[in-house]
Amino acid sequence: xxxxxxxxxxPYLVGIGIGILSWFTFLLxxxxxxxxxxxxxxxxxxxxxxxxxxVDEKLYFKEFPAKIDWEWMLVLGIFxxxxxxxxxxxxxxxxxxxxxxxATFGSNITPRVLTAFLGGIILxxxxxxxxxxxxxxxxxxxxxxxxxxxIAAVCFFISxxxxxxxxxxxxxx
Amino acid sequence: xxxKLHAQSKLQLLFGFITGIIFxxxxxxxxxxxxxxxxxxxxxxxxTVLKIILSAVVTGMIGIYFLKGRKLVELHPKSGSLGMTVVxxxxxxxxxxVLGYCPGTISTAIGQGNLDALSGxxxxxxxxxxxxxxxxxxxxxxxxxxxxxxxTWPELFQVNPWVVIVPLSLIIIAIFxxxxxAGL
Numbered sequence: 001x002x003x004x005x006x007x008x009x010x011p012y013l014v015g016i017g018i019g020i021l022s023w024f025t026f027l028l029x030x031x032x033x034x035x036x037x038x039x040x041x042x043x044x045x046x047x048x049x050x051x052x053x054x055v056d057e058k059l060y061f062k063e064f065p066a067k068i069d070w071e072w073m074l075v076l077g078i079f080x081x082x083x084x085x086x087x088x089x090x091x092x093x094x095x096x097x098x099x100x101x102x103a104t105f106g107s108n109i110t111p112r113v114l115t116a117f118l119g120g121i122i123l124x125x126x127x128x129x130x131x132x133x134x135x136x137x138x139x140x141x142x143x144x145x146x147x148x149x150x151i152a153a154v155c156f157f158i159s160x161x162x163x164x165x166x167x168x169x170x171x172x173x
Numbered sequence: 174x175x176x177k178l179h180a181q182s183k184l185q186l187l188f189g190f191i192t193g194i195i196f197x198x199x200x201x202x203x204x205x206x207x208x209x210x211x212x213x214x215x216x217x218x219x220x221t222v223l224k225i226i227l228s229a230v231v232t233g234m235i236g237i238y239f240l241k242g243r244k245l246v247e248l249h250p251k252s253g254s255l256g257m258t259v260v261x262x263x264x265x266x267x268x269x270x271v272l273g274y275c276p277g278t279i280s281t282a283i284g285q286g287n288l289d290a291l292s293g294x295x296x297x298x299x300x301x302x303x304x305x306x307x308x309x310x311x312x313x314x315x316x317x318x319x320x321x322x323x324x325t326w327p328e329l330f331q332v333n334p335w336v337v338i339v340p341l342s343l344i345i346i347a348i349f350x351x352x353x354x355a356g357l
Contacts, residue, residue, distance in 0.1 A: 030174070043300065044303070069186075101212075113293040117296060119270075123297070125264055130264075131261065135275075146250035155259055163267045163271060
């Protein structure tokens with residue numbers, strides 16, 4: 001079982017593994033792998049704490065009910081799968097600042113957390129706006145040869161690359 | 174199709190959970206739960222993300238279209254429009270680079286101990302997704318601009334899917350050889 005304790009696998013093997021996993025989700029669950037609706041549903045579940053069942057009357061939550069579904073369980077599973085993988089290889093490490101950030105923007109925690117928070121808001125907004133994220137459009141949609149998913153994936157990378165260059169070579173440069 | 178199996182809602186939640194565990198395990202082993210790997214992909218210094226996505230695409234599409242040919246699966250193409258897909262995709266990309274994780278890999282990052290992902294990013298994504306749910310009734314018209322619906326390339330070109338799959342797979346494999354030859 002040595003492969004379970006390896007720190008990294010070849011990206012090609014990981015990709016093939018995800019591709020094969022998607023055969024099974026289509027076959028056994030009639031679902032493509034996706035992650036971002038789980039976050040929208042969670043926001044609805046949290047809104048329920050404040051406005052109760054009125055949340056179910058909102059247009060968005062009529063289409064994507066604010067409750068736990070297959071995809072929500074999938075996202076929950078990711079935390080556990082990642083934790084197990086990191087534990088097996090001794091890679092689990094509590095860490096505030098990634099080293100690439102640290103080298104450019106220093107070791108102060110607050111700017112990194114605020115940036116992550118802001119980035120998260122934009123990402124969550126954009127994912128639901130586009131109707132999918134790197135998994136739902138980027139992997140599951142493109143592998144079905146969906147036109148909208150190929151367009152979305154190209155847009156993710158165009159603005160992602162432009163923004164990363166701006167952050168690291170303009171602001172940080 | 175296994176329609177009886179698909180209708181068992183409790184069992185399906187368990188299947189979703191197991192799929193997630195395997196997916197999270199793979200993403201962590203692929204290194205894409207790391208901010209560094211995502212940012213270096215966007216800075217075009219490290220092509221791990223692209224290699225994973227494209228090998229999943231080749232493997233996935235061959236299998237899914239094979240199973241579809243046997244009537245064992247059905248496709249779930251997402252609908253799209255310029256107002257939705259292009260605008261949403263460009264917003265997503267900005268968030269992708271500012272955060273350095275995406276909705277799937279942030280869960281991977283948290284699982285391996287990254288606290289910037291847990292404290293800032295996760296809450297941000299939930300709020301951002303919630304913000305879209307609030308905006309949704311108000312931007313209905315905008316989202317329909319340039320509507321092209323839920324269509325696949327083979328449907329658009331009216332060709333047999335394998336006419337797309339075979340050349341696309343060869344192009345992707347050629348990209349892999351170029352990346353490896355360039356030492357990326």
